[in-house]
Amino acid sequence: MSSEHGDEPQISSIIWFARGTAGIASVPALILMVTFIGFGVLCRESGLSLGQAVFMTAAIWALPSQVVLVSSVASGASLLATWIAVALSAVRFTPMVAAWVPMVRQPETPRWRLLVLSHFVAITAWVWSFLKLPALPRSARIPYFAGFAVTLSVCNISVTAASFLLAGALPVEAAAALFFLTPIYFLTALSAAARIAAERYALVIGLVLGPLLFWFDVGLDLLWAGLGGGTMAWLAGRLRRHQA
Amino acid sequence: MTATFQTLGQDWAGDFGPYLFILLAGTLATDIWRWLGVLIGNRLRDDSEALNWVRAVATALIAAVIGNLILFPAGALASAPVALRIAAAVLGWGAFMAARQNILVGVVAAELVLIGGFVIIGG
Numbered sequence: 001m002s003s004e005h006g007d008e009p010q011i012s013s014i015i016w017f018a019r020g021t022a023g024i025a026s027v028p029a030l031i032l033m034v035t036f037i038g039f040g041v042l043c044r045e046s047g048l049s050l051g052q053a054v055f056m057t058a059a060i061w062a063l064p065s066q067v068v069l070v071s072s073v074a075s076g077a078s079l080l081a082t083w084i085a086v087a088l089s090a091v092r093f094t095p096m097v098a099a100w101v102p103m104v105r106q107p108e109t110p111r112w113r114l115l116v117l118s119h120f121v122a123i124t125a126w127v128w129s130f131l132k133l134p135a136l137p138r139s140a141r142i143p144y145f146a147g148f149a150v151t152l153s154v155c156n157i158s159v160t161a162a163s164f165l166l167a168g169a170l171p172v173e174a175a176a177a178l179f180f181l182t183p184i185y186f187l188t189a190l191s192a193a194a195r196i197a198a199e200r201y202a203l204v205i206g207l208v209l210g211p212l213l214f215w216f217d218v219g220l221d222l223l224w225a226g227l228g229g230g231t232m233a234w235l236a237g238r239l240r241r242h243q244a
Numbered sequence: 245m246t247a248t249f250q251t252l253g254q255d256w257a258g259d260f261g262p263y264l265f266i267l268l269a270g271t272l273a274t275d276i277w278r279w280l281g282v283l284i285g286n287r288l289r290d291d292s293e294a295l296n297w298v299r300a301v302a303t304a305l306i307a308a309v310i311g312n313l314i315l316f317p318a319g320a321l322a323s324a325p326v327a328l329r330i331a332a333a334v335l336g337w338g339a340f341m342a343a344r345q346n347i348l349v350g351v352v353a354a355e356l357v358l359i360g361g362f363v364i365i366g367g
């Protein structure tokens with residue numbers, strides 16, 4: 001495959017898409033699928049229907065935000081309160097996608113294609129992008145990403161349905177172990193994806209600050225943990241660089 | 245705005261009310277940030293200090309979600325003692341670091357501690 005773009009773009013795009021699809025047989029994809037078992041279980045325990053659980057995975061495709069949505073629904077919160085909680089949990093997508101766009105974009109890439117494809121950006125596909133895409137020619141990146149990310153989404157829609165149906169048969173220990181996959185997977189994946197010192201500080205500060213603000217029943221606890229903790233981490237990162 | 249998952253659009257949308265709720269409070273509330281990211285991504289320089297700050301804020305926010313999921317979980321996980329959940333997360337993260345940031349090792353180690361603790365407590 002030539003690294004020059006422009007040669008046989010139609011044929012190469014399909015080949016790159018197919019190669020991206022093969023990425024489903026990888027450790028990060030497997031972990032995410034097992035993690036999604038926990039989501040199906042959570043939906044069932046929270047009183048949602050099978051169709052609602054499946055629709056959530058397809059239409060949102062952001063596991064932490066889906067968990068926030070289910071928790072909010074289970075507590076009987078209003079549409080506005082739920083919207084704010086979910087939106088706060090998803091703010092992360094703006095910088096994630098903003099960092100991802102310059103990597104996949106070509107000068108002629110139409111904006112609508114990036115807008116559509118951005119729906120498939122979530123932690124697993126994002127980390128995978130940063131590991132795989134820089135080594136590929138630019139013309140291959142969008143089809144390769146699409147092949148992987150769309151397949152990952154479709155597989156997890158199926159996992160959501162299967163786990164919802166099987167959830168009733170699970171003992172409480174197994175359900176707890178499956179649900180525990182979500183925080184532990186995100187904790188390790190986020191640690192692996194943290195590139196700069198400020199992000200590592202932010203991870204530690206957020207882990208402590210989030211539960212602390214929740215415990216003291218401060219309103220909008222996630223927002224304050226993000227803005228306050230993130231700013232502290234950013235300042236600490238700057239301080240460290242100036243001292244170095 | 246004050247409608248809930250059960251009551252939204254029940255007069256005119258019937259069984260589709262909850263799906264509308266998911267579209268508004270779920271899809272719109274998440275994709276709006278992705279679309280904003282596409283617009284900003286065309287402008288923000290990758291090495292700018294502004295991007296560093298946004299990344300730190302985003303990381304702290306998602307870390308807060310993780311912390312709440314471990315300390316104040318819903319459903320079956322709440323039946324595991326909080327000390328066991330913290331121990332499993334800390335040991336799992338330690339194993340992840342010891343294994344050169346291997347995510348699979350970290351996840352498996354954390355799960356073994358959690359399940360092992362459950363077995364000891366239950367038995």
